[in-house]
Amino acid sequence: MATPNNIDPSEFRRALGSFTTGVTIITTRSAEGEPVGVTANSFNSVSLTPPLVLWSLAKNSRSLRAFESNSHWGVHILSAHQEGLSNRFAKSGEDKFLGVDVEDGAGDIPLLSDCCARLQCKTIFRYEGGDHIIFVGEVLEFDRSELPPLAFHAGQYALAASKGKPVSFTSMQHDEPELTFGEDFIGYLLARAHFQFYAQVMQHAAAYGLTDSEYFLLTILAMRDTQTIEEVSALFSYTGYHITRAMATDLQQRGLLAAHERDSNVEYGLTDAGREVTLRVLSAAKALEIDIESKLGANESFALKHLLKTLIAKTDPGFAHPWNRA
Amino acid sequence: MATPNNIDPSEFRRALGSFTTGVTIITTRSAEGEPVGVTANSFNSVSLTPPLVLWSLAKNSRSLRAFESNSHWGVHILSAHQEGLSNRFAKSGEDKFLGVDVEDGAGDIPLLSDCCARLQCKTIFRYEGGDHIIFVGEVLEFDRSELPPLAFHAGQYALAASKGKPVSFTSMQHDEPELTFGEDFIGYLLARAHFQFYAQVMQHAAAYGLTDSEYFLLTILAMRDTQTIEEVSALFSYTGYHITRAMATDLQQRGLLAAHERDSNVEYGLTDAGREVTLRVLSAAKALEIDIESKLGANESFALKHLLKTLIAKTDPGFAHPWNRA
Numbered sequence: 001m002a003t004p005n006n007i008d009p010s011e012f013r014r015a016l017g018s019f020t021t022g023v024t025i026i027t028t029r030s031a032e033g034e035p036v037g038v039t040a041n042s043f044n045s046v047s048l049t050p051p052l053v054l055w056s057l058a059k060n061s062r063s064l065r066a067f068e069s070n071s072h073w074g075v076h077i078l079s080a081h082q083e084g085l086s087n088r089f090a091k092s093g094e095d096k097f098l099g100v101d102v103e104d105g106a107g108d109i110p111l112l113s114d115c116c117a118r119l120q121c122k123t124i125f126r127y128e129g130g131d132h133i134i135f136v137g138e139v140l141e142f143d144r145s146e147l148p149p150l151a152f153h154a155g156q157y158a159l160a161a162s163k164g165k166p167v168s169f170t171s172m173q174h175d176e177p178e179l180t181f182g183e184d185f186i187g188y189l190l191a192r193a194h195f196q197f198y199a200q201v202m203q204h205a206a207a208y209g210l211t212d213s214e215y216f217l218l219t220i221l222a223m224r225d226t227q228t229i230e231e232v233s234a235l236f237s238y239t240g241y242h243i244t245r246a247m248a249t250d251l252q253q254r255g256l257l258a259a260h261e262r263d264s265n266v267e268y269g270l271t272d273a274g275r276e277v278t279l280r281v282l283s284a285a286k287a288l289e290i291d292i293e294s295k296l297g298a299n300e301s302f303a304l305k306h307l308l309k310t311l312i313a314k315t316d317p318g319f320a321h322p323w324n325r326a
Numbered sequence: 327m328a329t330p331n332n333i334d335p336s337e338f339r340r341a342l343g344s345f346t347t348g349v350t351i352i353t354t355r356s357a358e359g360e361p362v363g364v365t366a367n368s369f370n371s372v373s374l375t376p377p378l379v380l381w382s383l384a385k386n387s388r389s390l391r392a393f394e395s396n397s398h399w400g401v402h403i404l405s406a407h408q409e410g411l412s413n414r415f416a417k418s419g420e421d422k423f424l425g426v427d428v429e430d431g432a433g434d435i436p437l438l439s440d441c442c443a444r445l446q447c448k449t450i451f452r453y454e455g456g457d458h459i460i461f462v463g464e465v466l467e468f469d470r471s472e473l474p475p476l477a478f479h480a481g482q483y484a485l486a487a488s489k490g491k492p493v494s495f496t497s498m499q500h501d502e503p504e505l506t507f508g509e510d511f512i513g514y515l516l517a518r519a520h521f522q523f524y525a526q527v528m529q530h531a532a533a534y535g536l537t538d539s540e541y542f543l544l545t546i547l548a549m550r551d552t553q554t555i556e557e558v559s560a561l562f563s564y565t566g567y568h569i570t571r572a573m574a575t576d577l578q579q580r581g582l583l584a585a586h587e588r589d590s591n592v593e594y595g596l597t598d599a600g601r602e603v604t605l606r607v608l609s610a611a612k613a614l615e616i617d618i619e620s621k622l623g624a625n626e627s628f629a630l631k632h633l634l635k636t637l638i639a640k641t642d643p644g645f646a647h648p649w650n651r652a
Contacts, residue, residue, distance in 0.1 A: 018442035019348035047456025116344035130373025161629035194520035303487035
């Protein structure tokens with residue numbers, strides 16, 4: 001643990017940064033009538049009755065005087081699309097509002113558009129907070145939208161993805177869905193992400209002379225001891241690939257599979273040579289996954305896997321799950 | 327806008343909920359020596375010099391007396407795996423610490439394990455905040471981990487996924503990657519998510535007598551006017567599928583394609599019948615996407631697409647992008 005006398009500011013910032021926040025822009029109007037705004041993630045709610053919120057402003061901020069002289073200010077909870085606006089208001093500068101559409105709010109404060117929510121407030125307390133002043137405001141008016149939020153974590157902008165709850169299956173009323181396809185189409189993104197990964201795995205499989213279906217068959221047998229062809233085929237039904245007995249016979253002739261008879265069914269298992277080849281390809285696939293996690297980041301891999309699992313669960317027509325061990 | 331006299335508490339809560347937060351458990355020890363803890367998302371940082379943080383506790387909380395009598399408390403910024411712990415400490419109950427391992431912190435406060443960060447604090451200010459008390463504490467000691475954080479948004483637990491920045495391509499030092507496959511393997515999740523979606527699209531394509539490759543060829547021609555077979559084939563190289571001239575000739579005979587000669591190249595385009603069939607299948611695919619977005623939620627679809635795009639960009643070996651219009 002870091003001790004009182006040796007709190008390293010950058011380590012302390014990193015520890016605080018592990019607390020995820022939204023991003024807000026807080027605006028007011030100076031005594032001279034100029035619009036003033038700062039980006040802040042120190043916002044939080046305080047009280048429901050009366051409706052109070054708070055945020056902190058550095059004592060050395062150029063905007064402090066405006067927030068001390070004007071009791072009214074507006075909190076804008078930013079949407080995922082407002083990263084640019086957040087960056088603009090995070091810097092010191094004279095022309096933050098240049099080209100930005102503003103509406104007039106309570107007390108003549110400038111209000112921005114396209115946010116997740118806006119709260120128009122009036123200072124009721126200003127509290128001492130070390131190198132910051134804590135502003136507590138009563139919420140006079142507010143509005144909100146359903147836009148996805150901009151979040152902030154570990155010093156970077158982030159997206160907040162719900163971990164999931166029972167979903168309301170709203171009936172679909174799209175008789176004429178708008179035909180806009182492109183880089184944003186989920187079917188394309190899933191296919192492309194899959195094929196890019198898969199092409200690399202198959203390079204390794206092909207190096208051992210294995211086709212797609214042969215590779216599928218071998219990986220299943222590496223995870224489970226022995227299986228009939230029908231069992232393996234059912235486990236891969238989700239791919240649309242078919243595993244046939246001719247394929248198994250061929251792999252048997254190449255020394256990779258062995259057949260056993262059990263309860264008058266023919267079951268197949270890996271030979272030592274078959275296990276060796278399969279583990280080499282799986283090992284390459286695992287290395288690819290580790291590489292992806294390093295490129296994508298640990299939190300992002302975690303979130304991506306979580307979202308893919310949710311998608312799979314919510315759209316599963318009932319295919320068998322090959323990884324659930326029998 | 328909601329006006330001062332008609333602030334609807336549930337609408338107000340929804341507006342506040344659009345601000346993403348982390349989740350903390352704040353612990354202390356009562357005058358009687360009992361461990362006390364509450365789940366709070368009202369935490370935020372205040373000051374770096376001195377190191378100050380704050381959080382708010384409801385005035386009617388059963389834990390208020392303990393936090394008023396003990397100047398020391400510990401903030402635990404929870405990791406994505408600690409949703410259960412968060413739920414447990416969010417409820418009123420006598421046995422929140424039952425079976426939970428605790429360490430002793432500054433001032434004998436109970437510290438929990440496996441968090442993103444822990445901050446041991448001493449109250450320096452207690453401020454009035456409507457129906458809550460705002461506790462401002464000086465951080466005496468802290469530690470942190472690299473665990474993925476638990477976030478909270480719109481009344482639900484969430485994951486925070488970085489929007490992405492330049493990534494440090496750390497060299498991979500895994501000579502012997504651990505061979506654990508299963509439902510958590512990214513290759514499986516990508517394949518399964520892709521095939522589940524794709525199988526539904528192909529049901530529609532098959533209803534019009536189209537194979538995979540034929541469907542690919544037709545969709546490309548629906549997006550771009552005319553193309554040579556070589557051009558279309560390059561655009562779908564990422565799938566591993568090959569588009570052949572024989573396929574085009576066959577579709578021509580079925581009245582779906584027309585061939586034109588240009589600059590001594592043969593280019594293909596859709597006939598009216600071909601366009602009709604293609605748009606019907608694309609329309610079904612679009613309806614599937616809308617259905618997925620409704621099942622997954624708007625923020626989650628947005629985050630999933632963002633993460634897939636990041637993955638695709640970071641692992642793209644240089645395949646052509648079919649949706650970039652020429």
